[in-house]
Amino acid sequence: MRRYLRLVRIFVGATLSAQLEYRANFLGAVLASLGEVGVALLGISILFGQPGVTQVGGWSFREALLVTGFFMLTEGVISVFIQPNMSKIAEAVRTGNMDFTLLKPIDAQFNVSTRNLNVLRFPDLLIGLGLIGYAASGLEVTPGGALAAAVLYGSAVVIVYCIYLGLSTTAFWFVKTQNVTELFSGVFGAARFPVAAFPVPVRFVLTFVLPVAFITTVPAQALTGALGGGLALASPLIAAALFLGTRWFWRYAVASYTSASS
Amino acid sequence: MRALAFKARVLFATRFAEMAEYRAEVVIWMLSGTLSLVMMLVWMAQAAAAPGGQIRGYSAPEFATYFLSTWLVSQLLVVWVSHELDFQIRQGTLSPQLLRPVDPMWLHVASHVAERLVRIVPLLVMVGLFTWLSGASFTREWWAYPAALGLAALGFSVRFLYEYAIGLLAFWTESSASFQEVVWLVYAALGGMFAPLAFYPEWVQRVAVWTPFPYMLGLPAQLLAGKATLAQAGRGALVLLVWLAVFWVVRLIVWRVGLRKYGAVGA
Numbered sequence: 001m002r003r004y005l006r007l008v009r010i011f012v013g014a015t016l017s018a019q020l021e022y023r024a025n026f027l028g029a030v031l032a033s034l035g036e037v038g039v040a041l042l043g044i045s046i047l048f049g050q051p052g053v054t055q056v057g058g059w060s061f062r063e064a065l066l067v068t069g070f071f072m073l074t075e076g077v078i079s080v081f082i083q084p085n086m087s088k089i090a091e092a093v094r095t096g097n098m099d100f101t102l103l104k105p106i107d108a109q110f111n112v113s114t115r116n117l118n119v120l121r122f123p124d125l126l127i128g129l130g131l132i133g134y135a136a137s138g139l140e141v142t143p144g145g146a147l148a149a150a151v152l153y154g155s156a157v158v159i160v161y162c163i164y165l166g167l168s169t170t171a172f173w174f175v176k177t178q179n180v181t182e183l184f185s186g187v188f189g190a191a192r193f194p195v196a197a198f199p200v201p202v203r204f205v206l207t208f209v210l211p212v213a214f215i216t217t218v219p220a221q222a223l224t225g226a227l228g229g230g231l232a233l234a235s236p237l238i239a240a241a242l243f244l245g246t247r248w249f250w251r252y253a254v255a256s257y258t259s260a261s262s
Numbered sequence: 263m264r265a266l267a268f269k270a271r272v273l274f275a276t277r278f279a280e281m282a283e284y285r286a287e288v289v290i291w292m293l294s295g296t297l298s299l300v301m302m303l304v305w306m307a308q309a310a311a312a313p314g315g316q317i318r319g320y321s322a323p324e325f326a327t328y329f330l331s332t333w334l335v336s337q338l339l340v341v342w343v344s345h346e347l348d349f350q351i352r353q354g355t356l357s358p359q360l361l362r363p364v365d366p367m368w369l370h371v372a373s374h375v376a377e378r379l380v381r382i383v384p385l386l387v388m389v390g391l392f393t394w395l396s397g398a399s400f401t402r403e404w405w406a407y408p409a410a411l412g413l414a415a416l417g418f419s420v421r422f423l424y425e426y427a428i429g430l431l432a433f434w435t436e437s438s439a440s441f442q443e444v445v446w447l448v449y450a451a452l453g454g455m456f457a458p459l460a461f462y463p464e465w466v467q468r469v470a471v472w473t474p475f476p477y478m479l480g481l482p483a484q485l486l487a488g489k490a491t492l493a494q495a496g497r498g499a500l501v502l503l504v505w506l507a508v509f510w511v512v513r514l515i516v517w518r519v520g521l522r523k524y525g526a527v528g529a
Binding site: 032047053183185 | 287290291293294295296297300301303304305306307308310311312313317318435436437438439440441443444447448450451456457461462463466
């Protein structure tokens with residue numbers, strides 16, 4: 001365990017020093033982050049700006065803003081921690097560089113999942129947290145609610161990571177998996193609104209088929225105290241099941257890896 | 263003239279072969295642009311829940327029609343040239359293209375047009391499926407279809423040129439992808455992907471009419487939904503033509519100036 005913590009420190013140091021070479025990009029990245037939050041806010045304010053609309057699917061503006069905050073935060077988590085690592089799996093399989101990863105005396109899944117960071121998108125995390133803080137400041141939030149939200153958001157991050165890893169692991173068989181993660185981003189776009197804002201059949205799909213509801217809606221509900229016990233329990237269970245499932249899938253994929261020349 | 267026709271045919275035939283090879287990816291790219299569809303579902307649920315079943319005169323099926331139309335048009339406007347230029351300039355793979363006796367822009371034009379042909383069949387199948395699922399109904403006026411297609415073609419040309427200019431910024435900076443992202447967001451917002459433009463705050467609408475975005479995306483969508491007139495389409499086409507001329511010149515200038523900066527092995 002101590003060894004892995006030390007490795008994380010080394011990885012972070014290495015990726016930071018590599019990216020600080022391109023400091024000038026930071027400005028562009030900040031611009032992109034601001035644009036993204038601006039558009040997210042425009043979307044939600046148009047929705048609530050119509051005459052006679054005070055709530056969407058039973059959610060007030062502040063509550064929906066909370067969901068937008070969790071959406072931005074998750075976008076940040078994906079682009080800072082998850083995407084930079086997962087996008088390299090397919091590349092490594094294609095070029096055969098996966099050999100080096102597998103030869104190292106540490107867990108290969110740990111290595112491919114933590115090696116890289118995209119610090120340029122760090123502002124996304126701050127913007128997401130800022131939005132959540134702003135939205136929550138106008139709502140009644142109990143300490144218990146905040147704690148539950150934090151825990152449930154943790155399992156949301158695990159769910160997102162597992163979906164990404166599962167999709168990227170298919171690279172061991174299909175080389176062009178970059179596109180499959182695109183598909184996830186497409187579905188994830190629905191997470192910018194509470195699931196209650198969708199028609200009933202879609203709501204069902206977003207909760208039980210594609211676990212989008214657990215990523216943004218459930219933590220937001222936990223924060224406002226509107227969450228039922230069933231969903232609160234389901235989220236960590238799904239996260240755990242997905243984690244074990246992708247772990248198994250990853251090992252299975254690595255076992256059938258035959259390097260690049262074959 | 264015959265040489266030109268020959269070049270065009272070869273370019274197009276090779277690009278088409280390449281894109282047909284990527285047909286599975288083309289379908290996945292189509293499905294990754296879901297913003298219109300997400301907004302469609304949200305607005306439909308909103309209209310269904312509203313008293314009278316309408317918001318600003320839009321019922322749920324009308325929302326479905328509008329957003330499916332924007333989705334369809336946005337699929338015709340897809341441009342990825344800036345990513346490609348960014349890559350080519352940084353990696354230096356632009357160099358061999360400079361040796362060819364045609365401006366590399368036409369290579370990309372051929373790619374995009376060929377990809378559109380590969381895209382059209384699955385696109386129509388999906389639009390048919392979504393229409394059936396959502397209860398959308400498109401206009402029965404025949405003239406709306408060529409008019410919308412014409413606007414989409416103009417819109418594509420405008421978008422292609424400004425995206426090309428953004429991609430060429432890679433001659434100077436590593437962040438052209440970020441600029442591209444910001445411009446995409448403005449395009450999506452002012453094009454009317456979140457709602458019909460009339461739903462936007464007053465000041466946003468006033469800004470939007472001076473940009474090309476509402477005419478390339480929102481207007482053809484409204485034509486397909488039967489909510490815009492031929493006169494509006496004509497005016498939109500004029501605005502797009504002006505922007506087309508502007509971006510043509512801009513692209514040319516950025517290309518000429520940038521090329522002088524290019525070090526051939528990567529900028």
